[in-house]
Amino acid sequence: MHHEWLLLLEVGISIIKHAFHSGITFFDTSDFYGANTNEVLVGKALKQLPREKVELATKFGIVKWDSNGVVVKGTPEYVRSCCEASLNRLGVEYIDLYYQHRIDTTALKQLPREKVQLATKFGIVKLDSNSVIIKGTPEYVRSCCEASLNRLGVEYIDLYYQHRIDTTVPIEDTMGELKKLVEEGKIKYIGLSEASPETVRRAHAVHPITALQIEWSLWTRDIEEEIVPLCRELGIGIVPYSPLGRGLFGGKAVVESVPANSFLVCS
Structure with a gap:
């Protein structure tokens, strides 16, 4: 399995690099895709590309999604912890566009409505x-x-x-x-x-x-x-x-x- 992951990683990196050199500079991922592994993949590819020429987007907010439905979270503490974790997995100092993947309606009451x-x-x-x-x-x-x-x-x-x-x-x-x-x-x-x-x-x-x-x-x-x-x-x-x-x-x-x-x- 480890060998297969490395192979998939290598292929994924080559695809992202090919996309960049073909003119695609906006890459969108999420901490939920592949249980965090997609961010790791994108991060490794970014290390081989000029960061200042890439627009990077990722997301937070989905805790779990299974046959019982989706569990979302949007508390300030959770937002910060997710951002820090994504920065670490991506290996970058900043994220260009940070999405809330799904809205936690209980969290809306803790946020300034006029800014949402x-x-x-x-x-x-x-x-x-x-x-x-x-x-x-x-x-x-x-x-x-x-x-x-x-x-x-x-x-x-x-x-x-x-x-x-x-x-x-x-x-x-x-x-x-x-x-x-x-x-x-x-x-x-x-x-x-x-x-x-x-x-x-x-x-x-x-x-x-x-x-x-x-x-x-x-x-x-x-x-x-x-x-x-x-x-x-x-x-x-x-x-x-x-x-x-x-x-x-x-x-x-x-x-x-x-x-x-x-x-x-x-x-």
């Missing part, structure tokens, strides 16, 4: 372990927002996304309710996720859209034809997800480890 940007979503209703429905009626939008405010224990949400578009409800109706929530001070900004260019334009006509979350990677580039130009035109920020193509660019070991019945295979 909080985003959450609505729109996906889970029926059972294998099926969901999409919902975007005005009544549902309001009930979801009220429930999220209550669970988060906050008076307002900075960025509120519609997680998926309900095609059975005119986007103008959904946006109309979101606009009311903005006017009531319950949300500050509105976001959409996985929306078509036409939907984005129609929604933006009701109330300005601040952010669009959508899949974007070397594998999924269709948004570059219409979505990206449209967002530039309207001044909407793009929040991409799955930049590694849902694991496609994670290498053979990652691809082969995906179960045959996984949605990643089916999609």
Whole structure:
């Protein structure tokens, strides 16, 4: 196992170095990835690269994630201990961008709310372990927002996304309710996720859209034809997800480890 780890380490370092010399200078990791080993890998690679030319991001906040759910933590003491540990594993003096990986809602009450940007979503209703429905009626939008405010224990949400578009409800109706929530001070900004260019334009006509979350990677580039130009035109920020193509660019070991019945295979 030790030999295998060294081999994987060597391969990982060579990949990171190749990426850097190909023009990629932003590297994103987490203290949770590989149970800390990913930070060790990135740190060893950085020692062979000019630190001042690399933008390094890592994360804290997930203590455990298993079949029982995710355990998160965000106390000031925990934040500091995680930062010190990440600096040590990475072998660097500073981290360029430090993320809170998941929000500890109990910790929010210990932080200055005005300095925290909080985003959450609505729109996906889970029926059972294998099926969901999409919902975007005005009544549902309001009930979801009220429930999220209550669970988060906050008076307002900075960025509120519609997680998926309900095609059975005119986007103008959904946006109309979101606009009311903005006017009531319950949300500050509105976001959409996985929306078509036409939907984005129609929604933006009701109330300005601040952010669009959508899949974007070397594998999924269709948004570059219409979505990206449209967002530039309207001044909407793009929040991409799955930049590694849902694991496609994670290498053979990652691809082969995906179960045959996984949605990643089916999609």
